[in-house]
């Protein structure tokens with residue numbers, strides 16, 4: 001039995017009456033400085049209409065600044081930005097009714113009740129979704145009469161998402177939408193975002209959760225020091241460099257294995273008893289590993305061929321040092 005859609009397809013999150021360009025967002029050579037700090041330094045990317053794009057990057061990489069420029073809240077110093085075909089700074093009045101924004105800080109009044117807050121936002125929209133149905137969808141009906149300041153962090157996050165969705169946006173901006181949510185709420189939000197995308201909504205999100213980016217995104221843009229350091233589908237970003245992993249007793253003499261492998265392979269014990277081979281993995285590589293293990297009298301287990309994880313790609317591109 002198939003479960004009913006999270007957002008009914010009749011929800012009208014799409015606005016087919018508005019002809020849109022192929023790209024919901026085009027950012028080209030974007031620059032923004034704050035005093036001595038260069039927040040965005042020549043960033044370029046495109047986001048297709050009806051897709052989910054994740055901006056990833058360390059703290060201070062320039063993601064929020066970029067999103068705020070796309071939302072029309074911050075002015076670019078240089079570069080071209082088009083959002084739904086509009087200049088977000090000069091044409092913000094035309095853009096605002098067409099976008100939904102979920103802020104990191106929440107954006108709800110602390111003393112308003114959750115339900116009142118959503119009604120207030122809905123009343124600002126020409127054709128809102130039913131606020132009560134949206135509260136229900138996000139598991140917030142029991143909290144509808146609770147003042148925002150008494151909501152848990154996860155409830156505030158879900159209310160913020162409801163506020164971003166209630167105006168039937170064509171384009172959603174989500175700043176770390178699942179930060180602080182428990183696994184159930186995180187899955188609920190992921191299902192909701194997938195349903196919104198299926199309804200034609202374009203979604204730009206920033207996240208520090210690489211598994212979330214990999215699961216949800218059609219494209220990922222990795223930003224560091226205000227520049228794009230990599231962009232592509234999750235498969236494109238993780239596809240290069242095949243790997244073979246296996247588990248065996250710790251401390252194996254890896255030089256013996258290295259000498260049995262063709263040139264160009266790297267072999268490492270990444271944690272006690274966990275081994276990683278990188279290179280041009282072929283069936284003969286598996287045979288080499290098993291015959292090496294047989295020779296040294298250990299049983300390999302959990303032998304697995306795959307590509308690099310997004311986590312590994314991300315750390316390779318942005319480094320491991322902590323950012324201020």
Ligand SMILES: Nc1ncnc2c1ncn2[C@@H]1O[C@H](COP(=O)(O)OP(=O)(O)OP(=O)(O)O)[C@@H](O)[C@H]1O
Pocket residue numbers: 034037038039057058059060061062063064065066
């Ligand atoms: N209004 C501002 N005034 C001064 N500096 C700012 C301002 N906004 C951002 N910055 C600086 O610009 C840089 C980029 O910040 P931004 O918030 O865009 O990064 P981020 O990638 O979103 O980081 P995080 O992941 O921590 O949210 C940082 O060095 C930040 O301190």
